[in-house]
Amino acid sequence: MVSETMIESSYPGSAPTLADPTYSRVREKLRQDILSGVYVQGQRLKIADLTSRYGVSQMPIREALQQLQGEGLITIEPNKGAQVRSVDRHFVENILDIRRLIEVYLTLRSVAAISGRVLKELWHIQESYEKAAAEEDYASCVKFNRQFHAIIYELADNQEAYKIIEHHWQLVNGIRLNYGFGRERTSQVIEEHRRILRALEEKDLRELEDAASMHCLKAKEDLINQMTVGK
Amino acid sequence: MVSETMIESSYPGSAPTLADPTYSRVREKLRQDILSGVYVQGQRLKIADLTSRYGVSQMPIREALQQLQGEGLITIEPNKGAQVRSVDRHFVENILDIRRLIEVYLTLRSVAAISGRVLKELWHIQESYEKAAAEEDYASCVKFNRQFHAIIYELADNQEAYKIIEHHWQLVNGIRLNYGFGRERTSQVIEEHRRILRALEEKDLRELEDAASMHCLKAKEDLINQMTVGK
DNA sequence: TAGTGGTCTAGACCACGGT
DNA sequence: CCGTGGTCTAGACCACTAA
Numbered sequence: 001m002v003s004e005t006m007i008e009s010s011y012p013g014s015a016p017t018l019a020d021p022t023y024s025r026v027r028e029k030l031r032q033d034i035l036s037g038v039y040v041q042g043q044r045l046k047i048a049d050l051t052s053r054y055g056v057s058q059m060p061i062r063e064a065l066q067q068l069q070g071e072g073l074i075t076i077e078p079n080k081g082a083q084v085r086s087v088d089r090h091f092v093e094n095i096l097d098i099r100r101l102i103e104v105y106l107t108l109r110s111v112a113a114i115s116g117r118v119l120k121e122l123w124h125i126q127e128s129y130e131k132a133a134a135e136e137d138y139a140s141c142v143k144f145n146r147q148f149h150a151i152i153y154e155l156a157d158n159q160e161a162y163k164i165i166e167h168h169w170q171l172v173n174g175i176r177l178n179y180g181f182g183r184e185r186t187s188q189v190i191e192e193h194r195r196i197l198r199a200l201e202e203k204d205l206r207e208l209e210d211a212a213s214m215h216c217l218k219a220k221e222d223l224i225n226q227m228t229v230g231k
Numbered sequence: 232m233v234s235e236t237m238i239e240s241s242y243p244g245s246a247p248t249l250a251d252p253t254y255s256r257v258r259e260k261l262r263q264d265i266l267s268g269v270y271v272q273g274q275r276l277k278i279a280d281l282t283s284r285y286g287v288s289q290m291p292i293r294e295a296l297q298q299l300q301g302e303g304l305i306t307i308e309p310n311k312g313a314q315v316r317s318v319d320r321h322f323v324e325n326i327l328d329i330r331r332l333i334e335v336y337l338t339l340r341s342v343a344a345i346s347g348r349v350l351k352e353l354w355h356i357q358e359s360y361e362k363a364a365a366e367e368d369y370a371s372c373v374k375f376n377r378q379f380h381a382i383i384y385e386l387a388d389n390q391e392a393y394k395i396i397e398h399h400w401q402l403v404n405g406i407r408l409n410y411g412f413g414r415e416r417t418s419q420v421i422e423e424h425r426r427i428l429r430a431l432e433e434k435d436l437r438e439l440e441d442a443a444s445m446h447c448l449k450a451k452e453d454l455i456n457q458m459t460v461g462k
Numbered sequence: 463t464a465g466t467g468g469t470c471t472a473g474a475c476c477a478c479g480g481t
Numbered sequence: 482c483c484g485t486g487g488t489c490t491a492g493a494c495c496a497c498t499a500a
Contacts, residue, residue, distance in 0.1 A: 021487080021488060021489090022488075022489070023488080023489095042432065044465090047466075047467070047468095048465095048466075056466095056489080056490090057416055057490050057491070058490090058491095059488080059489060059490075060488080060489070062468090063488090078467085078468085078497085079466080079467060079496070079497045079498065080466090080467080080469075080497090080498075081467055081468095082467095090388075092389075094390065094391045095390065095391055097336070097389065097392070098333065098336075098389070098391060098392050098395070101332045101336055102329065102332065105328070105329075105332055131481075137465070140349065153500065157321075158325040158328065158329070159325065160303055160322075160325045160326055160329060161325065161328070164329070212270040226383050252468080252469060253469075253470070254469080254470095272472090277485075277486090278485075278486070278487095279484090279485075279486095287471090288470065288471050288472070289469080289471090289472095289487095290469080290470060290471080291470070291485095293486095293487085294469090309478085309486085309487085310477070310479065310485080310486060311478090311479075311485090311486075312485070312486055312487095313486095347468080395498075396469045
């Protein structure tokens with residue numbers, strides 16, 4: 001019997017668990033490799049190569065590739081296989097434009113369902129964010145930021161739209177991991193979130209739309225900036 | 232029953248190379264069955280049942296289910312399998328709201344890349360649409376409508392956004408197959424397309440935004456109306 | 463014509479959910 | 482504890498692409 005060597009499970013003898021199946025590990029490894037430039041733009045990802053490199057069979061490789069295609073990191077052309085897509089400025093702008101459309105829409109829709117209890121929860125998360133920011137604990141910042149928006153978006157009662165956002169999250173997150181945040185981004189985020197919260201409290205739709213839109217535009221600006229600096 | 236024209240490739244523009252693979256046939260059959268009410272809302276779709284019903288193994292069934300989940304027709308919960316989702320008013324509104332956001336955005340963005348040659352082509356398609364409408368050839372209407380928007384959206388240079396639209400197209404199309412169009416919808420579409428074309432010619436962004444938005448809103452209104460009548 | 467991709471079968475194993 | 486879902490392997494076949 002051939003033992004699994006290239007990609008290891010948590011411990012010897014433990015089969016792939018639901019939490020961490022093989023295709024998931026392959027996907028994460030591939031995402032990282034693509035974003036950090038191990039594969040050059042346009043490079044073909046051959047199944048045979050990947051199976052031997054990772055020591056797994058076709059299926060998990062295919063699954064991982066499909067998912068990465070869904071994120072937009074690679075393209076799969078029929079009968080030609082997978083190609084690494086260049087994660088360039090234009091591509092990132094495209095993604096973030098879509099995010100902005102949907103995030104503004106969801107934020108506006110959330111107003112109808114917002115309650116005092118939810119507002120209190122949001123302010124509490126905001127507080128945690130600010131604390132984490134002060135301690136330069138950026139991992140927590142990312143977590144609280146996600147929670148903040150997740151709560152709002154779930155109130156908007158459009159699961160389909162929310163799924164699209166979620167879908168792009170991993171990708172943007174992956175890019176962030178490579179390029180980081182701008183120095184003053186966290187303090188900007190704090191201000192922007194506060195502005196959104198105040199508009200939510202007042203149920204001022206015009207202000208809320210502008211606040212949410214600006215929040216996305218600033219995020220886009222920062223990420224694009226980090227990418228050009230990082231190069 | 233179902234005409235050959237409705238069976239199309241997943242990739243717009245390229246002909247299906249393989250004679251419909253198994254997962255594709257299963258997917259189409261399932262989509263039709265769900266939309267026409269063979270399965271009741273919330274019903275579990277068990278793999279074992281489906282494999283014996285269609286006489287194929289697990290893989291193509293899984294593939295089909297995954298794709299239908301992507302369209303939103305079913306939900307897949309971890310360790311609980313697939314459930315039929317109710318294609319109700321709320322769900323359809325959610326989808327069409329997203330479409331509207333993206334379609335308006337793409338239409339506005341296309342302005343920068345529009346040329347006299349493209350405009351001529353669009354007017355030509357519009358002419359074909361009107362002719363097909365006069366002859367009550369609705370299959371052609373659907374085709375020309377799709378071409379009309381496809382040309383505009385491709386000019387907008389945001390493949391990611393376009394993919395989202397394409398993704399929902401099959402679903403909306405499937406719903407249309409079951410409920411049809413409102414009696415006067417085609418003549419409304421003609422007027423709406425003409426308005427969009429005129430705004431494109433004038434490069435009047437404000438008018439264009441309104442025209443595109445209204446076009447989507449009217450389409451949504453019509454579909455929702457057909458669904459409530461059809462019930 | 464060889465290489466590669468796309469799909470499918472058959473069988474195996476583990477993990478989770480409800481009886 | 483059994484049914485079911487989720488995943489993986491191994492091997493096979495055919496279609497398409499490119500040399």
